[in-house]
Amino acid sequence: MFRTGPAFILRSIAGENLLIPTGEAALSVKGLIALSESGLLLYEKLKGGCERSELIAALLAEYEVSASQAEADTDAFLHQLRQLNMLVEE
Numbered sequence: 001m002f003r004t005g006p007a008f009i010l011r012s013i014a015g016e017n018l019l020i021p022t023g024e025a026a027l028s029v030k031g032l033i034a035l036s037e038s039g040l041l042l043y044e045k046l047k048g049g050c051e052r053s054e055l056i057a058a059l060l061a062e063y064e065v066s067a068s069q070a071e072a073d074t075d076a077f078l079h080q081l082r083q084l085n086m087l088v089e090e
Helices: 037-047 052-062 067-083
Strands: 002-004 008-013 016-021 033-035 087-089
Touching (some): 016 037, 037 052, 037 067, 067 087
Antiparallel strands (some): 002 087, 008 016, 016 033
16 A cells, blocks of 8 residues: 655645645755646545555546556656655555
8 A cells, every 4th residue: 555645735836736845855855846647646546545556547547548558657656756755655
């Protein structure tokens, strides 16, 4: 099970979906993180907690992509969140 940590606030500013670091995350992450539409979809699913397979299914339901592309995109997104210490794995 994956979920996002509480150190970021999601805001829509001037048509951009941005993650704003708070607390200690603001010390290690410099600036804001922009999310694409698919990134926003995955991030919203992660806020409530979900499995990798649910993220892949969400991409397949929303976009016309192959299963292998949805898997690759999901894995890349999870990897980026891990690098920023934004992902909680349970």
